[in-house]
Amino acid sequence: MTRSIDAATQTALAGDNFNIATLIQLDFSTVIRLTDWQRNVTAMTNTFISSPDLKSTSNITESGELRINETTIEFGGESQTYISLFFNNDYIDVRGRIWRAVLDSTDTVVGSPVLIFDGRITTYGISDDDTSSKVAVSLASHWKDFELIKNRMTNSNSQKLHFSSDLGLEFAHETRKDIKWGKS
Numbered sequence: 001m002t003r004s005i006d007a008a009t010q011t012a013l014a015g016d017n018f019n020i021a022t023l024i025q026l027d028f029s030t031v032i033r034l035t036d037w038q039r040n041v042t043a044m045t046n047t048f049i050s051s052p053d054l055k056s057t058s059n060i061t062e063s064g065e066l067r068i069n070e071t072t073i074e075f076g077g078e079s080q081t082y083i084s085l086f087f088n089n090d091y092i093d094v095r096g097r098i099w100r101a102v103l104d105s106t107d108t109v110v111g112s113p114v115l116i117f118d119g120r121i122t123t124y125g126i127s128d129d130d131t132s133s134k135v136a137v138s139l140a141s142h143w144k145d146f147e148l149i150k151n152r153m154t155n156s157n158s159q160k161l162h163f164s165s166d167l168g169l170e171f172a173h174e175t176r177k178d179i180k181w182g183k184s
Helices: 007-014 081-087 156-162 172-178
Strands: 019-026 032-035 041-043 046-050 054-057 070-076 095-103 109-128 133-140
Touching: 007 095, 007 109, 019 041, 019 046, 019 054, 019 109, 041 095, 041 109, 070 081, 070 095, 070 109, 081 133
Parallel strands: 032 046
Antiparallel strands: 019 032, 019 095, 041 046, 054 070, 070 133, 095 109, 109 133
């Protein structure tokens, strides 16, 4: 992911007196904004709520190769807030973003937070034992659907199901005869 870090953030990172806060946004119908910082953080004209239920985010790694980046956000399940959130909402494909923000000694964001992950919720899981409960939410980058087959064919009958008067694929079956690659 190409990104730039503004000059104010770079200057703060070069110094000795700064903190890093993780900012998480889940775009449900009512957007959820949380931070792992001990107090609420105002950034990008929004307030990210400090939540004791936000336990961790997995390490996010990047590389130059095409691959599906994934991360997991863990919430405590003791308060039932996040368990009911996922049971009562359509969570699949909800957009989730994670930023890192540099904070000064007064907990004010310096410069602009850096977007480190932008993806969609793919699944969640709940685990319980005798002493604790947690909700693990998995997110994956937009590459997760790269090889997904959506059951739409490139033929006239399939096209007419969606656009009854469109004749754009009327001769699609003959086009295959001209393609030389991929045949044995």
